Amino acid sequence: MSMKTLAKTLAVLTLIAAVTLTWLIWGAHLRLTVISEDIIAASDHPEEFEKAVARLGSGELDAVCWRKPASLEIEDYSFIVITAEARSYGILPCEWITAGVSPLEGDYVLLNDRFDDIRAMGSSKADIVILADSSLAAKGHKVWAEYYAFGIKTYSEAK
DSSP, rough: OOOHHHHHHHHHHHHHHHHHHHHHHHHTOEEEEEEEEEEGGGGGSSHHHHHHHHHHHHHHOOOESSSOSSOOOOGGEEEEEEEEEEEEEEEEEEEEEOOOOOOOOTTEEEEBBBBBBBOTTTEEEEEEEEETTTOOOOSSSEEEEEEETTTTEEEOOOO
């Protein structure tokens, strides 16, 4: 094999490696999309409200608490349910995906913020649930996700 052929072969292999590495890095970023955002009266789901209040009162609630609810009357509260999809176009998995939400006035607690881990070129949907004051419940929350790819904590904002 001549030096000219070897140089061409190495150049092609380097180009292939660079394209592959670029694809791995680009594809490891999640694309987060908000599908819907609904406001549901807590009185429509009394068992879920009771579970949330019991867990909040006992300190068992593994959730983000912006402020403690003032009363425990079910009529005073609503659930804001944000359905979101996280999608990966890369060939490496995204793991430990946690949703984040910027609270609006009247929001008390982020009750559900977990997505399933995403395998290569996969997606996951989640219902992000917020307990809010009924009189102040509003749509328009800013949603983002924190996750691990390549063992590195990464951030993606919903578009």
